[in-house]
Amino acid sequence: xxxxxxxxxxxxxxxxxxxxxxxxxxxxxxxxxxxxxxxxxxxxxxxxxxxxxxxxxxxxxxxxxxxxxxxxxxxxxxxxxxxxxxxxxxxxxxxxxxxxxxxxxxxxxxxxxxxxxxxxxxxxxxxxxxxxxxxxxxxxxxxxxxxxxxxxxxxxxxxxxxxxxxxxxxxxxxxxxxxxxxxxxxxxxxxxxxxxxxxxxx
Numbered sequence: 416x417x418x419x420x421x422x423x424x425x426x427x428x429x430x431x432x433x434x435x436x437x438x439x440x441x442x443x444x445x446x447x448x449x450x451x452x453x454x455x456x457x458x459x460x461x462x463x464x465x466x467x468x469x470x471x472x473x474x475x476x477x478x479x480x481x482x483x484x485x486x487x488x489x490x491x492x493x494x495x496x497x498x499x500x501x502x503x504x505x506x507x508x509x510x511x512x513x514x515x516x517x518x519x520x521x522x523x524x525x526x527x528x529x530x531x532x533x534x535x536x537x538x539x540x541x542x543x544x545x546x547x548x549x550x551x552x553x554x555x556x557x558x559x560x561x562x563x564x565x566x567x568x569x570x571x572x573x574x575x576x577x578x579x580x581x582x583x584x585x586x587x588x589x590x591x592x593x594x595x596x597x598x599x600x601x602x603x604x605x606x607x608x609x610x611x612x613x614x615x616x617x
Contacts, residue, residue, distance in 0.1 A: 416439070416441065416443050416444070417445060417446075417478070417479055417481060418444075418445045418480050418481070418482050418483065419445070419446055419447075419474055419480040419482075419483045420432055420435065420445050420446070420447050420448075420484050421448050421449070421450060421471050421483065421484070421485035421486070422449065422450070422486050422525070423449065423450060423487070423488055423524075424449050424451075425580055426525060426526075427447075427449075427486060427525055428449070429580045429581070429583050430583050430584060430586075432447070433584065433587040433588050434528070434587055435610060437590065437592065438592070438606075438610045439610060439611070445480070446474070448471065450467060453466075453474070454466075454467075462499070462502075463499070464496075464502075464503035465503040465506055467503075468483075468500070468503050469507060469511075471483050471485060472513045476513075476514075480514060481514055482516070482517070482614045483515070484516075484614065485518050485519070486519045486520065486521055486525070486606060487500060487519075487520050487521075488520070488523065488525065489520045489521060489522035489523050489524070489602065490524065496520060497518065497519070497602075500518045501518060504516050504518060515613040516613065517606070517609040517610040517612075518606075518609055519602055519606025519609060519610075520605075521601065521602050521606075522600065522601050523556075523557070524558055526557040526561045526583075527551050527597075527601040528590070528595065528598075528602075528603045529557070529561060529583065529586050529587060530548075530550075530551045530554070530557040530560060530561055531596065531603070532595050533548040533594070535586055535590045535591065535594070536548050536561075536564065536586065538589050539582065539586040540564055540565060540569070540570045540571075540582075540586075541569040541570045541573070542564075550597065551597050551600075551601060552600070561583075561586075562579060565579055565582050592604070592607055
C-alpha cells in the first residue's frame with residue numbers, strides 16, 4: 416500500500432508515516448508533501464483547501480499512491496481548519512473520482528499526540544520508569560514540553576548529534592494509541608477513525 420501523506424513540515428514528515436502504519440496495522444510506502452507546497456497554476460479556482468486537496472490528488476496520481484492521509488495543526492483555529500478541509504473534501508468528492516482521503520487535525524499540534532503516551536515518552540527518552548511526565552492536558556505547549564524533556568533526557572546526553580526530528584520519529588514508533596488517554600481531545604482518535612474507515616482495504 417502506497418500513500419501520499421500531507422502535513423505541516425519536517426516534523427510531520429518524520430512522524431505521520433509511522434502513526435498511519437500503526438493505525439492500519441501494516442507496513443506502508445509513502446511520499447510526503449507539505450501543505451505549503453501544494454500550489455499550482457493548474458489549480459487556481461475554488462477555496463484554499465479545495466485547491467490544495469485537488470493538488471494532493473494530482474500528486475497522489477503522479478506518485479502511484481492509492482490514498483491520501485492529510486493532517487493540519489489546529490493551533491488557534493478552534494477547529495476551523497479541519498472544518499474547511501472536510502468541506503473541501505465533500506466538494507471534491509461530489510465531482511471527482513479519486514483516491515480516498517483521510518483527514519485529521521492535531522490539537523494544538525502534532526506533539527500533543529506524542530506527549531499523550533507517557534510510557535512511550537519515558538521509553539524513547541530513556542528516563543527511569545518512575546519519572547513523572549506532565550500530561551498533554553497540563554502543559555501549555557506540548558511541543559515545548561517535549562523539547563524540554565528531550566534536552567533533559569539520557570537519550571540526548573548519550574546521542575548529542577541526534578536531532579529533535581530523529582527523536583520524534585523514534586517516539587512515534589513507540590507510541591500506542593490505546594495508551595493515549597486524551598486522544599479524543601487532541602484529535603488523534605478522530606484521525607485514526609478516518610484512516611481506518613476510509614483507507615483500510617475492504
